[in-house]
Amino acid sequence: MKQKDARARGNATVAGGVYAFAAYLLWGMFPLYFLTLLPSTPWEVVSWRVLLSVVFCVVALTVMRAWSALWRIMRQPRLLGWTAAAGILIFVNWTVYLIATLTGHVIEASLGYFINPIVTVLLGVLVLRERLRPAQWVAIAIAVVAVVVIVLGYGQMPWIALGLAFSFGLYGLAKNRVGPSVDALSGLTLETAWLTPVAAGMLIWVSVTGGITFGTEGVTHTVMMALTGVVTAVPLLLFAAATRRAPLSLIGLLQFLTPILQFLTGAFLLHEQMSVERWIGFGLVWLALIVLTVDSLTGVRRRGVSDVTEIA
Numbered sequence: 589m590k591q592k593d594a595r596a597r598g599n600a601t602v603a604g605g606v607y608a609f610a611a612y613l614l615w616g617m618f619p620l621y622f623l624t625l626l627p628s629t630p631w632e633v634v635s636w637r638v639l640l641s642v643v644f645c646v647v648a649l650t651v652m653r654a655w656s657a658l659w660r661i662m663r664q665p666r667l668l669g670w671t672a673a674a675g676i677l678i679f680v681n682w683t684v685y686l687i688a689t690l691t692g693h694v695i696e697a698s699l700g701y702f703i704n705p706i707v708t709v710l711l712g713v714l715v716l717r718e719r720l721r722p723a724q725w726v727a728i729a730i731a732v733v734a735v736v737v738i739v740l741g742y743g744q745m746p747w748i749a750l751g752l753a754f755s756f757g758l759y760g761l762a763k764n765r766v767g768p769s770v771d772a773l774s775g776l777t778l779e780t781a782w783l784t785p786v787a788a789g790m791l792i793w794v795s796v797t798g799g800i801t802f803g804t805e806g807v808t809h810t811v812m813m814a815l816t817g818v819v820t821a822v823p824l825l826l827f828a829a830a831t832r833r834a835p836l837s838l839i840g841l842l843q844f845l846t847p848i849l850q851f852l853t854g855a856f857l858l859h860e861q862m863s864v865e866r867w868i869g870f871g872l873v874w875l876a877l878i879v880l881t882v883d884s885l886t887g888v889r890r891r892g893v894s895d896v897t898e899i900a
Contacts, residue, residue: 604834608842611826614819616849619694619858621819622686624812628801630686632794633816636802637682638780638787640817645777648821658774667766668778674762675779679786681755688748694854695862699738700752701847702873705840705880706731707757715761723883727876734872741865772828776821840884844877 625633649655661667688697706728712718720728738746766775794800802813830839851870854860 600833601835601838604830604832605838605842607826608830608834608839609845611823611830612842612845613849614823614826616846616853618685618819619689619697619850619853621812622689625809625816626690627805628690628809628813629794629798630683630690631790632800632802633686633690633813634679634683635787635790635794636813637686637816637820638679638783639791640814641776641780641820642784642817644817644821645773645780648773649777652773654771654773657771658777661770661774661778664769667769670762670766671770671775671778672782674759674766674775675782677755677759677762678779679783681752681759684748684751684755688752692858692860693748694850694858695860695866696746696748697752698847698850698854699746699870699873700749701756701850702844702870702877703731703735703749703753704756705843706876707753708760709880711757711761721883723879727880727883730872730876730879734869734876737865737872738869741863741869772825776824841881 622633649658661671685697688694688700709720709724710728713720735746735750763770763775770778791800801809803810855862
């Protein structure tokens with residue numbers, strides 16, 4: 589019996605790892621996808637992304653017969669409030685990311701997602717009053733030095749990177765507040781539903797100021813724009829499936845796949861500039877992440893040994 593349970597847990601971990609890898613791989617390829625949407629502006633793309641995600645979610649809820657879970661959440665004001673907060677934060681994140689991608693700042697966007705784990709740890713201290721281990725403080729200090737180096741070399745604050753890191757970090761905090769009470773599909777449905785009036789208003793503004801490109805730039809552009817809802821939802825659902833099966837230590841290690849792919853895209857496919865100061869700054873960020881990862885894995889191993897001792 590124990591052997592069967594162990595085999596089932598092992599299979600679940602492998603499946604969770606595959607789901608997480610697929611999600612991070614898709615997110616890592618986002619720059620190449622969104623660049624096909626030029627000459628559309630970031631404002632138009634994010635608007636269609638919201639509206640078409642709502643359409644996808646409605647279809648998915650109907651196919652999966654999952655409307656009851658959504659109605660249950662809608663009867664709880666606290667959960668609704670947190671989904672609204674999460675919607676605002678993910679809207680900021682999507683907008684900043686699209687501005688970065690469509691204006692030639694893919695490398696800086698990747699920096700934001702490299703910094704994000706460190707920002708998450710920092711938010712744990714500032715908001716959740718968590719206590720940090722010495723290695724975590726070292727990682728934060730190295731990351732601060734990295735930002736200073738990049739600022740001195742770049743001549744300005746890396747606003748895109750910091751905006752992405754903090755918006756996604758706060759989004760994760762909002763999702764943490766609702767926990768397992770809100771499933772991935774219901775959460776995405778509510779988050780994008782809250783944003784529907786904003787997205788519709790933004791499309792009206794785009795049509796007045798520059799004109800909507802959806803349907804005017806050829807078949808390929810139209811199809812790629814129409815698929816933004818699916819492209820948005822699928823990695824989120826894969827990620828949700830991963831978190832229910834794989835340990836967080838595995839998911840935490842795989843998360844670096846996304847910014848690595850984005851960095852490689854910006855540096856070697858799009859040939860964005862990498863000055864010496866930028867290389868030093870990125871190197872310091874990577875060093876901070878190594879410190880953070882080693883500390884995290886050590887903590888997991890110690891807890892595992894402790895658990896085995898207690899069971900014995």
